[in-house]
Amino acid sequence: MIIYIVVVVAIGIFEIYRMNKKDLKKEIAVYISLSLLAIALAIYYYNSSPDNSLSRIIMEFFNIEH
Amino acid sequence: MDNKRNLTMMQACFLFLTVIYPGTMRLVPKYATESANHAAWLSPIIGTIPMIIIVLVIKAYAEKFPNTNYTDVMCKIVGKPIAKLLTVFYIVWFAILLSVLIRYFGERLVISVYATSNINIFIIIFIVIIGVLLRSGITVIARMNKIIYILLVVQFTVIVGLLLVQVDVKNITPISTLDILPAIKGSLSTAALGVHLFYIFMLGNEIITNKGFSKNMIYVVIFLLIVTPLLTIALLGTLGSNTIIMSPLPLLTAIKNISQEGKFSGLESVFVSIWILADFVNIATFSYLIVKLLKSLFNLKNAMLLLNAILLLAFILCQLIATEVFELQNFSMKLIPFVNIILGFAFPILLLGIAKLRKLV
Numbered sequence: 370m371i372i373y374i375v376v377v378v379a380i381g382i383f384e385i386y387r388m389n390k391k392d393l394k395k396e397i398a399v400y401i402s403l404s405l406l407a408i409a410l411a412i413y414y415y416n417s418s419p420d421n422s423l424s425r426i427i428m429e430f431f432n433i434e435h
Numbered sequence: 436m437d438n439k440r441n442l443t444m445m446q447a448c449f450l451f452l453t454v455i456y457p458g459t460m461r462l463v464p465k466y467a468t469e470s471a472n473h474a475a476w477l478s479p480i481i482g483t484i485p486m487i488i489i490v491l492v493i494k495a496y497a498e499k500f501p502n503t504n505y506t507d508v509m510c511k512i513v514g515k516p517i518a519k520l521l522t523v524f525y526i527v528w529f530a531i532l533l534s535v536l537i538r539y540f541g542e543r544l545v546i547s548v549y550a551t552s553n554i555n556i557f558i559i560i561f562i563v564i565i566g567v568l569l570r571s572g573i574t575v576i577a578r579m580n581k582i583i584y585i586l587l588v589v590q591f592t593v594i595v596g597l598l599l600v601q602v603d604v605k606n607i608t609p610i611s612t613l614d615i616l617p618a619i620k621g622s623l624s625t626a627a628l629g630v631h632l633f634y635i636f637m638l639g640n641e642i643i644t645n646k647g648f649s650k651n652m653i654y655v656v657i658f659l660l661i662v663t664p665l666l667t668i669a670l671l672g673t674l675g676s677n678t679i680i681m682s683p684l685p686l687l688t689a690i691k692n693i694s695q696e697g698k699f700s701g702l703e704s705v706f707v708s709i710w711i712l713a714d715f716v717n718i719a720t721f722s723y724l725i726v727k728l729l730k731s732l733f734n735l736k737n738a739m740l741l742l743n744a745i746l747l748l749a750f751i752l753c754q755l756i757a758t759e760v761f762e763l764q765n766f767s768m769k770l771i772p773f774v775n776i777i778l779g780f781a782f783p784i785l786l787l788g789i790a791k792l793r794k795l796v
Contacts, residue, residue: 373750373751376747377747380743380744380747381744384740384743384744387740388737388740391737393735393736393737393740395733395734395735395736396735396736396737396738396740396741399729399733399735399741399744400740400741400744403741403744403745403747403748404744404747406748407744407747407748407750407751410748410751410752410755411751413755414751414754414755419758420758421758422755422756422757422758422762423531423534423752423755423756423757424756424757424762424763424765424766424770425757425758425762427531427766427770428765428766428769428770431770433769433770434769435762435765435766435769
């Protein structure tokens, strides 16, 4: 998990630096939001039980037998 | 319009055929067999009917809203707030599809060739390659796809040819009127793959649509009308319905059977490597669609800079999406076709109906 978060942050810093140079404020905001979502999902993934999955959650939400 | 940076009609159609190739191989025979058993080969024929409707819908959109992407079309029909909300739905759904595709790519390699390897190694390498190549835009992928498409056609011809000679007619007959309803039920997977044609045309202003552009799409539908039943006959005729239902990847099982006969040893490795190329185009196309939808949603100037964030998100989503391949398959068969039909078939028709009521078309 830590490696993944470090990679997300490192690539993020590089990309945001490039966007900032071009004065792309909106792009920076969207990039940060996507990166934060990725980190949040990574934390959830590594802390949840091994048999927990997104497909199971979605199918339970729609009441589909799985 | 800068034509060099846009897709020609032919490139868009080839892109569609490559995008649906992995799904067709993986899903259509299995889904149709589960519903219709020995009459499964009728399902893909029925499934092409909704595809014709999709072609007509795309034609209507392209004629009334030329050089406009789907989000802008939605804005004109239902207004900005609803259009933006629908765009969010599409982005979330494409992100889920992207994660499923990436996971399938890894699982296929692990199941078929590299049984003891860590799936994440393949996924990371693949994501990095897509991140580098897709930066130049979808036209680069579309040009590469022309070669990939030829390889896929050759591969398909060889495999189906080898399988067809072993077909046991008992596995695909008899057919009676009682098989019509199960065959219609089984056609959902073919129809759900057909909606990918609409997904590609969501790019709108990036596809050059000339006067007779719908003809190309009709050729594509005719091509699928021949190819998908042939594939189902080949698989059903050689493996039988029980093996298809039980196997996670029936086509791979059939190829392994051919390979084990001795004459064509190692065929599955060749098959998997060409299949990976189709996966590459498929994953690149969905990543690009997400980028473009984000661009329309937030009115961004340079959305391609978001590609890395999208791919990193897709990586963690593909870990989260399923615990093992059977769960992934369950999800692909029980939910994905329905949502695809809603987003790629029902919504566009509904919007077209609203546009007609509001006298916009």
